Amino acid sequence: MTAASDLSSRLRFVLVRTSHPGNIGSAARAIRTMGFTRMDLVSPHRYPDREVTAMAAGADDVLDGARVHAGLIDALAGTSMAFGLSARRREVNLPELTPREAAAQALAAAERGGQVALVFGNERTGLENEELARCHAMVRIPSVDDFSSLNLAQAVQVMAYELRVAMLGETMPAPPPLHDEPPADAAQMERFFEHIAQTLDDIDFHKGRSPTMIMLRLRKLFLRAHMDERELRMLHGILADAQRMAQLANEKK
């Protein structure tokens, strides 16, 4: 079984386009009380800020270690799994999990050696659809329909709490690994999606239709499959051969 500190260090809380610095501080405090340390900030509106520090109430190690990124892709670097929190039911084609289900899945992925991200959007607008599209699943905290606006730090607290409870409940041996190879990380998956997109162009798959929906469906399918690096190499090889055929076909036109 993996030590708790190892596991908790594989979980990161990613706050995207946070408006209020006080919420970053409160989130840091929530993260720290539940035994986690890593926070990543994507384009925070005001950071650093004295209000961040005031609301963190001493969770200085979380703040000191917080990394600031320009985009979500950078914040997900090295992760093999990402969960996007959403207050509303969304028109996104993603599995919807409860915080408890997400905590169990996140912990299982961390036990297998992966890095896992919990992603929280802007206070007012939440996550953009294209940000959710980088996630493997959506997490909805079961608020009431007529008043679903959890404060950002409250949402972080609920998720961190469920992860903590899941970790404390971890008395069972580690689950058998799904793979003997290392899991593909977010950057590798992005390169793979770019390769698919290019190949679909090369083999003239779209025939004038918009590639957007197809790419969303392919993302969803392959993110769901939680591929390892060897599987990814195999698929890259297949795509490369399809591209080679397309090139031969075109050269000889």
Added chain:
Amino acid sequence: MTAASDLSSRLRFVLVRTSHPGNIGSAARAIRTMGFTRMDLVSPHRYPDREVTAMAAGADDVLDGARVHAGLIDALAGTSMAFGLSARRREVNLPELTPREAAAQALAAAERGGQVALVFGNERTGLENEELARCHAMVRIPSVDDFSSLNLAQAVQVMAYELRVAMLGETMPAPPPLHDEPPADAAQMERFFEHIAQTLDDIDFHKGRSPTMIMLRLRKLFLRAHMDERELRMLHGILADAQRMAQLANEKK
């Protein structure tokens, strides 16, 4: 079974000697998002206060209904059970419950027709021992030992969340399907694997190597993804275009 609204009206959140009005507002919001309505305040330091309203973010019905009491005894009037939240392990002779255990017991008591209180102490000093002595059990949120100071509204959020999950567990609808399309059945998957195998031949992927291992890996990957019929049609389409390119390439040799 009792209706959810009846049950939730039997649960009250009691905030004792709260220092910061913003915390009362945030607590009201947390209570409201989880479907509860009743808040009782014991000797709040500043109340009413504009900061309460600001942080409540529209949870006006909770604020409007909030009752202010001089002492905890008044706030517990009519209750048959009270749970005292405590951040620290205490020298009090009370059963110590997790939030989840407390939620289950609180719900069971409410189902039996009782009124139940969740009692939260002052931000800095918590509940006095004589206040805890009025409770039937102590609830400790499992924070880490070296940083156990949950913000008051965060503690309210965790407890309200656990109560909400416990209540939903009573009436939980079936989980939404992962797909809106019918899942692919075994025969459809076999036809898909035949199509992949044929395509790999056509695009000269194997280059003399045995196809067996590759096909096993592809089977494993795609079976794991639990695809639906629409996804399968999309992949068949991609394979067909790759085959078309291979045919063009070969025709022109």
